[in-house]
Amino acid sequence: MxxxxxxxxxxxxxxxxxxxxxxxxxxxxxxxxxLAGGIAVNALGHCHPDLVEALTQQAHKMWHISNIYTTRAAQELAQKLVEHTFAEKVFFCNSGAEANEAALKLARKYARDHYGAEKNEIIACVNAFHGRTLFTVSVGGQPKYSQDFAPLPAGINHVPFNDVAALETAISDKTCAVIIEPVQGESGVLPAAVEYLQAARSLCDKYNACLIFDEVQTGMGRTGKLFAYEHSGVLPDIMTSAKALGCGFPIGAMLTTEKIASSFGPGSHGTTFGGNPLACAVGSRAFDIINTxxxxxxxxxxxxxxxxxxxxxxxxxxxxxxxxxxxxxxxxxxxxxxxxxxxxxxxxxxxxxxxxxxxxxxxxxxxxxxxxxxxxxxxxxxxxxxxxxxxxxxxxxxx
CATH class of the missing domain: 3.90.1150.10 (Aspartate Aminotransferase, domain 1)
Incomplete structure (x- = not known):
């Protein structure tokens, strides 16, 4: 071919x-x-009949309407995510990279709104992977993916994964966010130590920084909990999801608290296809099957x-x-x-x-x-x- x-x-x-x-x-x-699952996407296998039915039913109703409006499908999926996680608000998009981009932008915007423009630094982990946009590939701690696209966004610091001392040294009053994968997927399937996540939570509280969990690969049942943060009991301020959220239909989501979400006022961020009725209908049905x-x-x-x-x-x-x-x-x-x-x-x-x-x-x-x-x-x-x-x-x- x-x-x-x-x-x-x-x-x-x-x-x-x-x-x-x-x-x-x-x-x-x-x-x-x-046994690859579309890289942790096809959580219910290929062409699950219930998902085919949900997609087909929605396809006969409406495909797209623009973000001038909300839809029943988007609100129903958002409600399920809120009711079964720490979150109070959801932003829908189309991929994990977009979800992480939104999370990082929101963390900076929230810090600026409440603490001033100097509080803009982001701490991420060495060998992390958060997506392929210029911002997310820079936050990901793998130079092989970012080095050819310089100059890269500034204000990003990388620390060794699972190293509490390094995180303690790096964080400061200028830190707006710490972003962590509960299990580093692309760099070798490395689970975060509970003590590391607990320390990150404590340090973010101390320095008024947002703790972001990237659950693009670990979320939606993949680790045996609905979301992997449940294993540790450590709650994030912002969390991202994608991949298995749509079980093969493109969708991403950023979840957060109402207080932090308030920094995303009208027009501050957006997406053409986020909250698409087809994607949300599939995601909602998938959620019902997975979250049992x-x-x-x-x-x-x-x-x-x-x-x-x-x-x-x-x-x-x-x-x-x-x-x-x-x-x-x-x-x-x-x-x-x-x-x-x-x-x-x-x-x-x-x-x-x-x-x-x-x-x-x-x-x-x-x-x-x-x-x-x-x-x-x-x-x-x-x-x-x-x-x-x-x-x-x-x-x-x-x-």
Whole structure:
């Protein structure tokens, strides 16, 4: 197939054409087990019938009306998010990057409104990922994504993840926000220590800074709680969500308190498609399915099963030195002998009919459907075993 898309994407050698649940078929009719979940997006698998129904019903009513108006679909989803989180107000947008952009702008605006223009510095973590806009890619602590786009926005400081002392040193009266991922996804599936989140909350209170949790990847049941901050009991001032919020339909959201939200007066920020009725209808139905004791218990049970099987596979093959993560967001850390070769494993796994991800060059990441079955887990791990066995043979021949 001729490629007419810009070369910033390095596409896989297969072209998916249809999908259902945790299975995908390409244009050649080959079948795959999907343990990647569209990078933690397809929380209910592909083409969940209830979501198809919600989308179809809304499509017959209204597609778009502009942000001059609100809609029943947007208000219903916002109400659910407010009733089941710390938040009191919701801003809808189209992606995680947009949600984080809104969160960071709001934190600066709130600080300016209440404490003056000098309070504008943002503290983020080394190896964080918060999106690809110029602002969010600068806040993300990975120079490989930002260095070619200088000059970058100023007033951003990076500290080592999970390092309380470094955070204590960096924060000051000029800090308007501290932004943290409860689990760093792109840099290796690294959970934040409870003590680190508690310290961040305490320091933000001391210096009148907003604590922002980026839950774009961890939210909507992915870690076995509706949102990952619930594991620690630490409440943010602002939180972002996307990915699984729409289960594949583009939507993002920024959640905050009424006091902080008041700094976003009319015209201070906006979006053309945010709160789109189609997206909100899908998100609302997805929320109802995910936010149940049964679904969240299933995530925890299947996450434990998958981690156990991957740990055993690591011991059997010697490829993984540890398996970590929360719920069904899992990272398999490569043994020292195989460091830096995660992409080789994911490429060969695809050839064996398995879709998985990397998280940096040293971690194989899995983020399957929250509804994944025992059979699908076992089949996926079996395919991964076959891929690893072939890969080890190739490594041995080349070594």
């Amino acid at each position: 001729q490629n007419y898309i810009t070369p910033n994407f390095s596409f896989a050698p297969v072209i998916p054409e249809r999908a259902s649940g945790s299975r995908v078929w390409d244009t050649e009719g080959r079948e795959y087990i999907d 004791p049964q679904t969240l218990a299933h995530v925890n049970g299947q996450g434990a099963k998958l981690k156990q099987m991957l740990t055993a596979l690591g011991a059997e093959t010697g490829v993984f030195q540890t398996v970590r993560g929360e719920g069904l967001l899992i990272g398999c850390v490569l043994a020292d002998d195989y460091a830096g070769k995660a992409s080789e494993i994911t490429a060969l796994a695809l050839a064996h009919g398995l879709m998985i991800l990397v998280a940096g060059s040293n971690v194989v990441r899995l983020a399957p459907s929250l509804l994944i079955t025992d059979e699908e887990i076992e089949e996926g791990v079996s395919k991964l075993r076959s891929a690893l066995q072939e890969w080890l043979q190739v490594c041995g021949k080349n070594g």
